[in-house]
Amino acid sequence: MGKIVSFSNQKGGVGKTTTCVNMAAYIAAEGKKVLLVDMDPQGNATTGLGFSKSSLEQSIYSVLIDDEKALENIMPTEVENLDLLPSNIDLAGAEVELVYKKNRERVLKNALEEIRSRYDYILIDCPPSLGLLTINALACADSVIIPIQSEYYALEGLSQLMNSISLVKQHLNAGLEVDGVVLTMYDSRSLISKQIAEEIKKFFTKRLFEIVVPRNVRLVEASSYGKPIMMHDPKCTGARAYKALTLEYLARQSK
């Protein structure tokens, strides 16, 4: 059964999509079969992996709201071993439409059940909210990776997110674990970046997987459209950071 990992943080623009897309591509490059589920109505991962979110017939919306099968909505991507369950524009309304569905917190979990054995990893890119789309992603996940920017208010946001994860664990998914934190857009010349990063590390009592991804211009060019950096500039600092992060993550999984 594939491991389901949700990339969550209700704060916008912290690097969820960048981290999810790049880890998906580098895990796939290691020969593992990967599915990326784009649960973000902004659809940057969908665009970055080569699809138009306005003209696609396949989408996670059809799975969540129209009860279509996940398998019928999955697309192969240009990256070998990486499939996509794409987002589309309608997904923006799904947060409200889900309220009226039976088992509304477990629609994604039920939909992924039949395809889970086809993949080694299923990575879910969450929207910047703690609404029903994120709750669905957390309710079906084995673990969460939290991309977080080392900036003012990062800790307040992290506390709220951890409370929500605890609630989901208590009521919907007892097995949910926090795998780790990825400190994104880290600026080693900024004292604040360093201080906040230290605080974030202290926040967790048990030792978590922590990786720092530096602020990187080449990564911005690729990640603004959700493109994997390995398809854009595989030698830049950002690419090396995400590759190292992925390999360390995979090594931890096999321990």
Ligand SMILES: Nc1ncnc2c1ncn2[C@@H]1O[C@H](COP(=O)(O)OP(=O)(O)OP(=O)(O)O)[C@@H](O)[C@H]1O
């Ligand atoms: N390491 C980095 N260095 C510099 N810029 C980065 C880095 N990682 C991501 N960015 C930029 O930060 C912005 C936000 O990144 P991203 O879209 O991955 O965040 P997000 O949390 O998924 O956003 P949203 O909440 O809107 O879904 C993008 O413009 C991206 O190009």
